[in-house]
Amino acid sequence: MARSDAMTSSTSSSTSPAARSSATTVGILGGGQLGRMLALAGAPLGLRFRLFDPARDACGGQVAPLFVGDFNDLEAVERFALGGEDGPCDLVTYEFENVPVRTAAHLAGRLPVYPPPGALETAQDRLHERRLFERLGIPTPGYRVIDSLEDLRRAAAEEPLPALLKTRRLGYDGKGQCLVPSAEKCEAAWEAIGRAPALLDRFVAFEREVSVIAVRGRPTGGEPAEVRFYPVTENVHRGGILRLSRAPSPHVSEDVQRQTEDAARKVVEALDYVGVLAVEFFLVRRADGGAELLANEIAPRVHNSGHWTIEGAATSQFENHLRAVCGLPLGPTEAVGHAAMVNLIGEVPRAAGVLGLEGAHLHDYGKEPRAGRKVGHVTLVGRTREEVDGMLERFTRVVG
Numbered sequence: 001m002a003r004s005d006a007m008t009s010s011t012s013s014s015t016s017p018a019a020r021s022s023a024t025t026v027g028i029l030g031g032g033q034l035g036r037m038l039a040l041a042g043a044p045l046g047l048r049f050r051l052f053d054p055a056r057d058a059c060g061g062q063v064a065p066l067f068v069g070d071f072n073d074l075e076a077v078e079r080f081a082l083g084g085e086d087g088p089c090d091l092v093t094y095e096f097e098n099v100p101v102r103t104a105a106h107l108a109g110r111l112p113v114y115p116p117p118g119a120l121e122t123a124q125d126r127l128h129e130r131r132l133f134e135r136l137g138i139p140t141p142g143y144r145v146i147d148s149l150e151d152l153r154r155a156a157a158e159e160p161l162p163a164l165l166k167t168r169r170l171g172y173d174g175k176g177q178c179l180v181p182s183a184e185k186c187e188a189a190w191e192a193i194g195r196a197p198a199l200l201d202r203f204v205a206f207e208r209e210v211s212v213i214a215v216r217g218r219p220t221g222g223e224p225a226e227v228r229f230y231p232v233t234e235n236v237h238r239g240g241i242l243r244l245s246r247a248p249s250p251h252v253s254e255d256v257q258r259q260t261e262d263a264a265r266k267v268v269e270a271l272d273y274v275g276v277l278a279v280e281f282f283l284v285r286r287a288d289g290g291a292e293l294l295a296n297e298i299a300p301r302v303h304n305s306g307h308w309t310i311e312g313a314a315t316s317q318f319e320n321h322l323r324a325v326c327g328l329p330l331g332p333t334e335a336v337g338h339a340a341m342v343n344l345i346g347e348v349p350r351a352a353g354v355l356g357l358e359g360a361h362l363h364d365y366g367k368e369p370r371a372g373r374k375v376g377h378v379t380l381v382g383r384t385r386e387e388v389d390g391m392l393e394r395f396t397r398v399v400g
């Protein structure tokens with residue numbers, strides 16, 4: 001369905017003008033798996049979609065019209081949002097957090113854009129993100145701002161090591177990060193991250209990583225916008241890439257759930273946010289047995305740690321994001337049973353092998369296999385945590 005000409009759309013010829021006028025068209029900046037899952041979730045609500053991505057083979061293009069262009073090309077983005085035989089989009093959202101803020105702000109002057117571009121701006125810079133947490137009284141890992149090798153050397157002499165050097169911008173899935181094991185390794189670490197402005201993060205000996213997915217609707221008729229939260233998700237990363245998410249977590253007390261919700265509520269309200277937002281935390285166990293949460297980062301979009309909600313919650317994060325940005329009532333966020341989400345990295349296993357496991361749901365993103373690439377996920381849903389433990393064991397045995 002790829003289109004290089006943003007004035008045309010593959011659905012236009014089969015759509016009558018009458019049908020067109022009543023349907024809401026959502027433009028999504030980014031056409032990867034998140035855009036694909038948004039379009040799949042929105043179809044039953046009668047929503048139409050249009051995706052914009054620089055990659056001609058972006059996998060969202062298999063399920064919705066894809067407009068190919070550069071995110072910095074304001075004319076192309078404007079034609080995508082406002083032109084086309086199907087008429088303009090009713091609103092624009094994003095599934096990719098590195099959409100240039102200038103592009104999002106340009107569109108926001110012309111049609112509704114949710115979440116607000118200011119949220120993108122904050123999330124694109126780790127320092128701005130940390131300063132937002134600090135301003136809101138949300139604890140974070142200790143860190144130092146690094147603008148030069150000299151800064152790094154000074155920080156490494158004063159801070160406990162090892163520590164993690166992370167670029168402020170464009171870091172994801174473990175990219176743009178380097179462990180600084182000792183002061184002698186400063187230069188190598190500085191080179192490894194491309195000498196970019198960075199933070200030196202204190203290494204957190206966390207018990208586990210957790211995230212909370214919040215969704216905030218649009219304010220209506222003078223009423224404050226509604227905010228809902230999913231049960232906290234436990235996440236296991238390897239090589240900086242999410243491998244496994246489980247929810248609800250038996251290791252998360254009501255108090256921890258409440259703390260994550262309080263933090264996420266402060267963030268979405270401070271950003272006047274509309275849509276789904278994820279907040280990632282490190283859970284640190286104190287000597288007295290209590291739990292302390294340190295906020296690491298936010299994602300101003302639907303999030304990998306919320307994929308389990310498709311089959312594991314009353315309303316998926318994708319549907320709730322669309323409900324929020326379209327000004328529709330939000331759906332219930334409670335879990336239906338217990339879920340584990342396993343990311344498929346590199347290649348998708350044989351469908352028959354996965355689907356032969358009772359309670360397994362396959363999501364093949366239709367991407368070319370490539371080492372280290374997220375190409376799909378499988379969600380296992382059961383009635384109890386123990387049942388899901390057994391399913392995970394069988395999944396590992398059968399699928400590897």
Ligand code: AMP
Nearest residue numbers: 141164172174201202203204237240296
């Ligand atoms: P990030 O890009 O900040 O999400 O980091 C990717 C992964 O690196 C996290 O999910 C953690 O597993 C690990 N990580 C990041 N920051 C720290 C830290 N300060 N201490 C320990 N591990 C970290």
